[in-house]
Each structure stands twice: as C-alpha cells, then as structure tokens.
Amino acid sequence: MSKRNRSRRRAAGFDDSASGRLSQYVTALGRNDRLDYWSANGFSDGTGTSEPIAFGGLSSTAYNRKLGQYVSAMDNHGTDVARLWLLGNDLDKAAPTGSIVLTDENGTPYNGETTDDEGLGVLPNGDFLLTSEGHPNAAEGEHEQPKIRIFGIDGRQKDELPVPELFDINCRGQAVHNKSLEALTVSPSGHEIVVGNEYALKNDSPSGKDIATTARRALVYRDDVKGAKGQWKLVKQVAFKAADVNMGITEFAAIGEDGFLVLERSWDQTHGYGIKLAYAHGIAAAPDVSDVASLSKSADSSFLPVTELADFGGKLTLGAQFKPNAQYMDANPLLDNFEDLVITHADDNGRLDLSLLTDNNFDTTETTRIVNVQIDRSVFVADPSNGDGQQHGATIQRPSGAGLGGSTVRLAHTGAAVTAVFMLAAVTLTSGLVLIAGRRLRISRE
Template identity: 35%
Template sequence: MMQRATRRAARRIATAVVPVAVVGTLAVPGAADAATSPGTARTTATCPPAATAVGYSDVLNKTVFNGIEVGGLSAIAYDRRTHGYVTVEDHSGTQPARLFFFRDAAAPKVTGVLGLTRPDGTAYDGNDFDGEGVAVLPNGNFLVSSESEPSIRVFDRQGRERGSLEVPARFRVAPAGEATVNATLEGLTISPDGRHVYAAMEGTLSGDAPATGEGVWRRILVYRPHGGGYRLTRQIGYRVDPGNRIADLAAYGDGRLLVLEAAYDAAKGNTIRLYAVRDADRAPDVSRVANLSAAPSRAIVRKELVSDLVHCPTLGATSPGPQTNPLLDNYEGLQVDTSGLRKARIHLISDDNFSATQVTRVLTLTARLP
C-alpha cells in the first residue's frame, strides 16, 4: 500500500468523470507484441539491465463502469475463463469490495465487475477487507489477499467466499501479531502449473527486525495443493533493497518468481525495480527461524535485477505529480506471460488511490527472464 494519505476516506460514485485515453508505444525489433503508431521511431526502448518497454495505456484512468469509478487497482492476473485480466480494488471505504475485469492490456476495456461477499452473501467492504493481491485458481475460482488481518480467501465465480488459506498467527497485525498495519500480504500469485501459491509480505515482521537499522527482510508464504485446496508448507526469506517494499510478485515458471519492489519519495516520485528469483520452490524453509535479520545469508533467496524502471524511456508519458520518470506511478500489480513467447511479456498496473495526482496506468515490458 502506498501514498495512502492522498486517498479519500470513502469511495464516491463518479457521475462526471472524463476518461483519459493515452497510449504510448515503441516498436521493438523482434518483439511480436510491440505496437507501432505512425511516425514512431524504431528504437530499443531499454529498461536496464534486461527489459524493454513496449508501451503503456492510461485508458482506465478516472473512468467509470456501470456507474462505478474504476480506481485503486492493486493487482493483475490473467483469467483464462474471460481471456482477459482481473484486478482487485483495495481499501474501498464503505463501498463493496470488488474485482474488475478487462481485456487488452494495450488498450484496456473494462468488461465486468464482481462484488465479493461472505459465505452468507453479505458484502465485504473497506472496513473489513483491503484487497491487495489476486490470482486465478485452476478451477476458475479467485484467490484474493486482504491486508486488513491479513487473510487469503477463496471466492467462486459469483464472488461468494468458499474458503481460506492458513496465515500464521505472527503475520497478523499488531498487537495480535508482528505485522504493521498496511504492510502485510501485498503480493499474491500462483505458478503456471497450479502447484504453488506464493503470498508475500509487504513489510518486515517486528520479530525479523534488527536491533538497529532498517528491517529489509520479508517472508513469502508457500502453499501446495492438498485435499481439494491448498496447504501452507513453508516460508522463504527475501531481502528487499533499502527503502523498498514488496508491492507484488508473479510466478512465471517452476520455482521462478518476478518480484516488484517499490518505494516512494514525495519530491522524486516512485521508484520500481523488478527482481527475478529462481528455485523458490526449493529455497530453505525459514518457518522456524525466529529472526530473519540474524539468519545466515544462505537462508535468504538470491535475486537478480531484471529492470530498474526509473531508467526506462518515458514513452511520451506525462504525470500529474512529481516523478523523476513520468512513465512511473504507484505500480502495485504484476503479471507475467511466458506462454509460447521468446521473451516474457510483463504487465504492471498502478493504484491511483483515487487521487488527482496519480494515474491508473497499465505498462507493458518484455524481458528474457532467467
């Protein structure tokens, strides 16, 4: 969760919002998914060290679907049932918790909205549900993490809760546990084969903090299929760069994760880095490690920088707020597609916090992932 101070206390239904439809693209030689508009220069739009910027779209920004303002989007996952994407609205105040569906990341068009309810059919809202991560299970049900408690719940295609995944007691928000409010289960993903679910903490548990200095250690929960559901089997340790948080993660192969690290500075704007992790399915189990800051380095997974997005080309993007690179915003959702592609296609979506100084933007990159 980021820049929460700019968010309205409650969501309002927009009645006169003018959609913004800005799309920037650069042609990337050899990349089949790169669009080219007339007069666009052919260039390698490198986002060092290993990614390429394909394009972005602001079509979803400040738009309205069936009388509902679209915003606060904090995750993105591919939904095979709709041949499109699903995202979750976070911290919706008194408005119902919900998922939005859209197609075509290059020019997103909202196709539906689904309210999330308890097993008895009563609606969740921002008072007890802060949706941050979303994944689509092999049977089509939705897995949604909320950082209020935190929790990971299973919802059917009608939006009704059908179950939940175990979250260890120490992950609960203090004083019930060791987590900080608005810094819990921000990242959620399922492996392409459906055999692993990963849920990442945004912030450091108090028990993992060093005696002095910044807490840079995070825990990622790992679940495996069991009895028609998923069972928590282990935890893995991850170290963020100083000042960063985990905003999301995406599984793109057997034990392979792409992690979105993010930070915000009021004067410079957002910074975003993408890191690849290999062998996450075989990484040391740190469930019994009391304090990650005191754990040996071999207990923490290794990561490899894929892209530092501050150094991407701007693609002609503009920003209503201060940004070192105006292409950036509060990116909180990450999705990776490697199916049949020479390079992975990476989509990021930003959470505008329903703020006039932020943008709902979908950014597309390509990269050769390790």
C-alpha cells in the same frame, strides 16, 4: 497503499521515446493510459445504478480462463463494495466490461471498511484467491488478521487459507498495519501459491521493533503434498531480500514452480516513486524459515537468490506526462503507484511479455496506467522440481489475445545444454495445462 500530499515541480531532460532498453534483461515496449478515462469518469456496469461506479484502485491483476478476461482486484475505497474489475481479454485494449462483487459466505458484500484487498490469483477451476492486509480503518494498536480468501467465480467466499499468527498485526503478530500480505501468485501448474509480505516483520529487523531491514518473508502453499488436489497446506516460509529497506513488495508473478518475478515499490516526499523488477528463485531447495525467530542474523544461504532485472527510475518516460492538476517535481513522470504484475505473453521465439499496472488510489493526480515490458528469458534458472519429487522445467504460461488458447515454454537442463520444450496449450497464467501438441528444440546454454 495510499500516498498523499506530494509536492512536484516540472521534470526536464527525460527521454520521451515510445520504447527503450531498461537493462540488459528488460526492454520497455510501451505505455497505455486507456484505463485512466474510466478513473476520471467512472464506470456504469449495467446493473441499473443511477451513478457511475468509481473506477480505479487496481491492486492486482490476473487472467481468468473461465471468464476469458483479465481481472483486477480493487483496493479499499471508503464504503464502496469490494469488487473485481473485468478488463477484457487484451490489456492493450483494456476497458472495464463489468465487475464481480465480493461477499462473505453468507452473501454479505465486503466493502472498503471491512477488507483491504491487495494480491490476486486464479486457481485452475476459476476460483479467485485474494489477500487482505487487514482492517483498513484499524485504530492504532488494534489487532488485525491479514487474510488469504478463496472466492468462487461468482464472488462468494468459499474458504480461506491458514495464515501464521506471526503475520498478524499487533497482539502476538509482527506485521505492520497497511504493510502486510500484498503479493500473491499461483504457479503455472496451479499446485503452488506464494504470498509475500509487503515489508519486513518487526522481529526480522536488527532492533526487533521496526521494519528497517531488507528481509522479506513469503508463505508457500501446495495442494498436492499428499497427492490430493484441493487440499491446500502451508508447507514453508521462504526469505528473500528487497533492493533496500524502503522497497515494498507489491506483486509476484510465478516463473514455474521454483521462482517468481518481484515488483518492488518505494515512495517518499522528496523522490516520489521508485519502481524495480527482480527475479527470485530456488523455492524447492530454500530452507524453511518458519521457526526462525529473527532473520536479522541469518546467513545469506537462508535467503532466496535474487537478481535485479530493471530499475524504472531512469530517464525513459515512454511519452508519459504529469497531469495538469499535479504539482510537479524533478522525477520521471512515467512512475506512479505500480502494484500489479501479470505475464501476458510467452511464445516459442523466446518472448516473455509483462504488464505492470497502477493503483491510482482513487486520486485525480495519479494515473491508472499500464506499462508493457519484455524480458530476456536467459536470466531464468531451470526449475528443478515442482515439489512432487519429479524433475520439471521452469514453466511460463500466458493467455492468448482472445483468451481461448496460449503457450507454455518449459526450460530444463540436459547435460551441457538446455532443452526447450514448446507446447501449444489451452492455458492461462494461473491455470493447469491442457496439452494439445508439442515439439522439442535444443538451445545451447551460455
């Protein structure tokens, strides 16, 4: 979602430390602006084009085990073809290595006037899931249908998931242009997809005519409802609350089958960007709100429990600077248009690392930036079920630095303690597990 015409003054009194504590749960590990070089200079992908391709607009990032690389969806940009950027196998050394052009079933490329790609996930077979908010240049009042499309690893569309009419824009839908399907994550097992609306549906606000409410809806899909893989079904809608009415939901990252991290972003002319990280859980036990006409009068029990993990709006800058061509304001120069959230590391020492990436809107005053943070895993609630009636732990997966291996950390309640099962696996953030070896440790629960 583009932000323009900002007025900024020089910020002062901020902490320029290379790392620091953001909250009791989250520590900032550092900042990486390597990708901003290509945002300024473009990228030549070796296809024989005479001019570099405009690089930027990183709307969502995921790891693809089949490719051995992180992949990032490009936001719409004029008539440029829609594509996925390949960023290498280590975000600390991120650089574009190529791209995948996205086409319809007939091989005709989508472009910035026909799709508005935002959320990205990877299925176990390497296929890509992408949400589109609708028609980028839709006229006021025009009917739009947000999409969840499935693309092969070659970029050609293979299928799409059903989206309820309630999430359409105008007509009978209640979503708002450029504020619809934005967040997407695939569970570690590869059997569950959760897709979130950026802002509220109009019918969920007290007035029924605007989006002035914290209520947010997410769509939950599963492919193993009847025991058959590949048969994606919309099984429920769940509700949760944003930090405030101005916070848009820009990305999810699955923590097992039953919970997910939530990246929230706000922007206004006076205060600039606000960025928060939260954790929502309880998908399996949550009521299905599909038939709830309005969430405005729903009890708290209708919403997923949410824990705020960190507010990035403090004084910690990680040494970030405003760009020389920007007009400054009294805001933290670290904050920009963060839209991406990807788990990069989880190991048997209790470590869970994330990277947050920015969509620079192809704007020279904004920075394509990566911020790395670490989360204390004690905040996560044990995963009661993956939806098949069996008990499972809260599973976290990550790719290795080389993209060839990984680790899974599974937490499951055992009486008054927590049993942690640590398994080395050839896995990715969004793929299924290939168990190689395992060992079990017992950790006391506070």
